[in-house]
Amino acid sequence: MWTLITGAGSGIGRALALELAARGHNLILAGRTLAKLEEVAEALRADAPDCEVMTLGVDLADPASTRDLAHQVSDAVDHLSVFVYCAGVGEPAADFASLGLIDFQEALAVNVSAPMLLTQSLLPVLKGGDPASRIVMIGAGMDKHAQPGTGSYGISKMALRRLVRQMSVEFDTMSDGPVVSLFQPGLVDTLGIRSHIHKAGEMNLPHAEWLNRRLSSGDCLTAEQAASALAFTLNQVPESDFHGAVFNGADLVDSLSFAAS
């Protein structure tokens, strides 16, 4: 069973790769920094020696590079059972006047255009699965909670939510299409979010202090907890409950630990 994860070199994507390798998935790790992907691949080979793993560098802000990734994946595997779009960006801006067009366009490119283009380009290897191939896009709660300074990130993640809705109705019209859901992790302690909070703090943005307080008090998930909740949606949620759903990472972690107690 082949699984593609974008943004697999760090944070939630890295933890998900380790979690799925332990559950018997073969993995294609895609991301911007090849050295990070190679480090994850080494860890996978040590932890799960039977897991087949490939690393593919891609700049998801660049449509040509994104298409090239899809070609390389389609050449390498006959069928993709799982596709998790975990890459994401979104620079904070000090105020509306300094919301930079380059940052705004990069967020739309990586968080909206690339998941659309990659899914579209991968359809030949995503269609025809039995069970249907599963796609998960990683959203963010910031999509519905507008805060000063979060325009690039929040607006692009809002568009990603709508993209998932669109894909779910489009896939319904295919006899052998994949199924898709959105996963909202909630606050997860990763270097990515810490870097965002640090930049937002330097700009005195109010959400930085709030997120910092939550990280300091442990009111957040670890990347491993987010990954196990994601793996649950991929491996255990029935297809009819998965397709078109919006999953909340923190709620899933709570119910999984309650079920295990």
Ligand SMILES: NC(=O)c1ccc[n+]([C@@H]2O[C@H](COP(=O)([O-])OP(=O)(O)OC[C@H]3O[C@@H](n4cnc5c(N)ncnc54)[C@H](OP(=O)(O)O)[C@@H]3O)[C@@H](O)[C@H]2O)c1
């Ligand atoms: N952590 C949270 O609290 C939180 C909350 C809500 C949603 N999320 C979402 O969860 C996902 C993972 O975030 P994370 O916290 O794990 O942060 P992260 O470690 O910074 O992950 C982001 C990943 O995206 C990759 N990426 C960024 N731009 C790219 C590009 N142009 N081309 C290819 N890859 C690119 C990065 O690769 P490089 O490192 O090589 O640049 C990195 O591996 C993101 O979509 C984020 O929006 C996170």
